[in-house]
Amino acid sequence: MIYYFSGTGNSKWVAETIAEKTGDELLKITDALKEGKQIHIDKNSRIGIVFPVYAWNLPIPVAEFIKLLDIDGGAYIYAVCTCGDNVGLTVNILKKRIRLCGGYSVKMPDNYIPAFDVDDAQTALEKVRDASKKLDIICGDINSEKARFDYDKGRFAALKSYAASYLFNKYALSSKPFYTEPSCDGCKLCERSCPTENITVVDGMPFWGDKCVQCLACIHRCPQKAIQYGKFTKKRGRYFFDFTEEEINCKKGR
Known part of the structure; x- marks a missing residue:
């Protein structure tokens, strides 16, 4: 099963691409939150969590969704974060809340226009093409249930994922x-x-x-x-x- 959250469609496309290459089913994180039921994940399960990074941290719906998970030891859990540039310590923060076997960042077109403009059309397309190639590698890891982490923290990761994220959640x-x-x-x-x-x-x-x-x-x-x-x-x-x-x-x- 692949749980995903998406606003402008970047993470939705990533989740759909992974589902196509792995044969796993898709479910919106917001639908799981509406049900509000605890989700038991047994030791033989393979679960993906796909979402965009907001201010170098977890979006609120994803943070709330994580609280619903009841995970048995042995389950293969991975996360794929989409971002315009880098993810800071997002994967590290998620690893403190659930046991991850894999964690990845995938660079996608920028969309947070209160802070900066969108990418031009060619840059956006090149990002998606690069993302498609990286997803081939990620899906290979998932299908073999390989334990691997490949994400771009960027510079000043702690400052961004804690200080900037705090200010974002408080004021933005x-x-x-x-x-x-x-x-x-x-x-x-x-x-x-x-x-x-x-x-x-x-x-x-x-x-x-x-x-x-x-x-x-x-x-x-x-x-x-x-x-x-x-x-x-x-x-x-x-x-x-x-x-x-x-x-x-x-x-x-x-």
């Missing part, structure tokens, strides 16, 4: 900076896209609750680019994973 999770421009047509795609069901569209206008985890699916999926967050997102691009297999595999292996 507010829904107050969200607003819509007049071009919003009330299509409700933001409501349907929100993994935490934090958005409600009333009389054609979206309203955000207090469960935002900063996945930014609402901003990036809006077909009118009408959703903004604070002062800086208006002039920045949008990104949602929509690469075709033909695009990804065009230069793969060269």
Whole structure:
């Protein structure tokens, strides 16, 4: 089984790719959280956890999901973290909470536009192509249940995963900076896209609750680019994973 959390589609694609190459089933972490039941993992199980890194740490839904796991010794547990650049100590933090047999980082297109712009189209595509090649290696490890860790901590990993993450969780999770421009047509795609069901569209206008985890699916999926967050997102691009297999595999292996 592969449990995954995704906002703009990067981790969803990674999870789907792993599922295709390993034959394992997929389940959204948010669906598991809705059920709220303890998940027993027996010693013969193989479990993957795929998620994006938020401020060099675990997204809140992933941290909550980990609490549901009841893992027998001997189970093969691995994690694959997607990131725009590096993951800091995310894998190390996860290893302190559950026994991991494998941990990986996969670099994918940037999408946190409150802080910086998205990658240009060519850079994004090259990241995905490189990710596809790395996933071939990762899936080989998974199929042989190999114990291996291959992730990029980056510089100042502890500072980022603790200090920066603390500040992110304290100050950046507010829904107050969200607003819509007049071009919003009330299509409700933001409501349907929100993994935490934090958005409600009333009389054609979206309203955000207090469960935002900063996945930014609402901003990036809006077909009118009408959703903004604070002062800086208006002039920045949008990104949602929509690469075709033909695009990804065009230069793969060269």
